[in-house]
Amino acid sequence: MDSVVKDVVVVSLIGTQLDYVGKRVDRWAKWRPNVSLCSQDDLVINQLHLLHDNHSNRLANDVTVDIESVSPETEVSLHSVNFQNPWDFEEVYAKLFDWCLQQDFDTDKNDYLFHITTGTHVVQICSYLLTESRHFPGRLIQTSPDHNNKNKSIGRIQIIDLDLSRYDQLATRFDVEHQEGKEFLKGGIETKNKDFNNLIGQIEKVAIRSKDPMLLTGPTGAGKSQLATRIFQLKKKRSMLKGTLVSVNCATLKGENAMAALFGHTKGAFTGALKARDGFLLTANEGVLFLDEIGELGLEEQAMLLHAIENKSFHPVGSDAVVNSGFQLIAGTNKNLKEEIKKGAFREDLLARINLWTYELPALKDRKEDIPANVDYEIELYSQKSGHRVQFNKEAKSRFIGFAVSNKATWSGNFRDLSSAITRLCTLADSSRITIADVEDEIEKLTRAWSSSGEQTHTDILNSYLSTEQIQQLDKFDAQQLSYVLAVCQRHTSMASAGRELFDVSRTFKSQPNDSSRLQKYLNKFGLKWRDIRSID
Ligand SMILES: Nc1ncnc2c1ncn2[C@@H]1O[C@H](COP(=O)(O)OP(=O)(O)O)[C@@H](O)[C@H]1O
Ligand SMILES: [Mg+2]
Known part of the structure; x- marks a missing residue:
């Protein structure tokens, strides 16, 4: 394949200033990026796709004529691509991207080059991105004036193949950024645990790329609140938000004040409402709202919250007028929200909305x-x-x-x-x-x-796995023993290792210690399976 000589196909944009033909006679003494590109002795360009906007039709035609005279072997084709604002990255990128998508690139036949030159940094960056992401399946070719050459019109060229390893350092810079972000989230504490490090790596990516709600779960003291603060700080450092962090512990929002505290209220909305107040949701506008222990939120507040996330607006208590607030929600909980849904204490639709990015912090x-x-x-x-x-x-x-x-x-x-x-x-x-x-x-x-x-959690543990009826039918002796066994099981990741701890003495007398099956038999007596225990944890 490689021995086949491919056609060189270049994509380039007309530059209204540098390519400008000007007075007919002096134009050959000037360095003009596209003409110079085609005047190189050691580079034969078979096809040149010149992109230009509607205002530059004439210029494009003039440049084409000059290229044909210096390089008869180059077939020039003109494409009209209009940038309303050539300095607008989003627009330029989108239009070049679309243009690339429309092309039938044939990399077996052609060797593609994207031309970048001085004074076109928006196009330079966009073409870099398109080439790096392989939406443009080729290399970059850079032209610039050559002040050492007497013939000013020739200029210099350089071909940049982003697949070469020396350009990996460009990509590595992004890695360094990620690394810094991860260190920041960990608060500078060295961590060896692989799962935890993976978790932080993922959270860093999501924190940088997404504005969707996040849910941080895990036992009390595992670091949910601290992590939420750090996520906010990281976003702030990277200029991703303008607003502030508003942290609310939902367990402190009880009764009728909860609605007003979250959504605000008008003057006189209820007895004691002497002044109108903004709620937490409005204060968090363009920032982050951290709702810790979200499982403690009342059902009515949950419904309002869901509405507010989806519509970025809500009604303060006592008000007909809508208030707008765009905030990112981070929720924390040490409860199993699926269990809460079963008990009717948590709304299924709210969980569905907030558990797109759910992270469980390990104990x-x-x-x-x-x-x-x-x-x-x-x-x-x-x-x-x-x-x-x-x-x-x-x-x-x-x-x-x-x-x-x-x-x-x-x-x-x-x-x-x-x-x-x-x-x-x-x-x-x-x-x-x-x-x-x-x-x-x-x-x-x-x-x-x-x-x-x-001792305190003894009944809590049983409650997690058995119904009240089942618990009432247990002898005190069995209740004690079972809760102990369950507590041990929660601490282990496999049935065999839990069994080893539970039967630590008797197993040494057996020729073949079958810890798992002994444990399973014990659990069977109460209708429990290992799977059930681990899925709740
Ligand atoms: N990764 C961590 N390393 C060291 N200390 C931490 C870490 N995460 C949290 N802490 C500390 O532990 C305590 C509890 O953290 P917190 O974020 O409030 O936990 P949670 O919200 O999960 O109950 C805080 O004093 C916090 O500074
Ligand atoms: Mg907390």
Whole structure:
């Protein structure tokens, strides 16, 4: 194939200034991009597609005549493409894009070049994008005046093949941008967990490219609120929005005030409404509205919110007039909204609207490899806030990290627990050194806190998997044991590893420990399957 000599086909635009023919005689002494392109000794152009607008018909014809005289082998064809505003990127790109789509490019027969030259940077950028994205299946050819050549009309040419690896650095620049965005979202804390890093990578892309709602799920303290703030800041840094961040915890919006707080109200809309007020939705105009714990929002407010997202407008309480507000919604929840829909507590249509970009932040116990870096980060944070530097001694640090990454540490409050633990350690440390005794104390505190919160969630766990009727039919003994088993199952990603923890002693007496099937048999007694447990989590 490669041995076949292909025709050289160039696409070029007429430049009203540089290509201008002017007074007939001096025109040959001038550098004119399109004529010079066709005057090159070592480049034979077989076809030249000249794009020009309606005002330049005459110029295009004159240039064609001159090209034919310097390069009889070039067949020039004229195409009329009108730019209302040649400095408008969107318009120029769209028209060139459409023009490319209409062409029947035959890359087996032809070698395509897109001509870029001085003074046409809008076209340069658009043709770069079209070539890079392969909508134009060729290379770029750049012409410029050559001040060293006595014959001014010839100029220089350079062919730019974007497929060559040296142009990868152009693409790499974009990668650097992405990398910076990801680091920013992670708050500069080094993270090793692969799933978490993938998650952040995706969130970064969506944050930069989309204005659609986002839903951040995950247990309390996993970092949803913090991430929402960082997404907002990243968008702001990249000049993607003008407005502010309005953060609202929906759990605090209860009763009749909820509507007015969200959507605003008129003066006298209800008793106590002495003045008209903007609601959160209006304050978030052109910015981000972060609705934390969206699962706590009342059904009526949910309906209004859905309407407001879809129409970018709503009625304040007590008002007939419509208020407009365009904001990006980020919602946070630690509830399973599908379960809430089943209970009739959450609107299915609202979930459908907000779960286009849903991201589940992992619990800290599922990111144990990231604990050491986060401990350092929290220590640093404490030093900055308090103005004095506290450090672990070596043994104390390894004891704390050892505990923190063990199965004994459930980190049920996630980063919030880690942050409190470090704050306590730093505050109580004498002479700015955290000792092993300090760490032992703290481990005891954490363990106690986690076991008492365990009792509290005992019925919550059963409620997640069984109906009230089923629970009422359980003996206290079974209820205790089952909730314990379920809690262990929630912590594991496979039935085999959950089984290993549950049967840790008896399995050692068996010649073939069949942890999974023992666990499944136990769950069967209550009509439960492993799949059900993992799908709720
Ligand atoms: N990725 C993280 N690394 C370290 N600390 C974090 C991280 N995300 C959140 N935090 C800290 O943990 C605490 C809880 O985070 P938050 O965003 O309020 O969690 P959530 O909204 O999921 O309950 C905050 O003090 C926050 O500064
Ligand atoms: Mg939160």
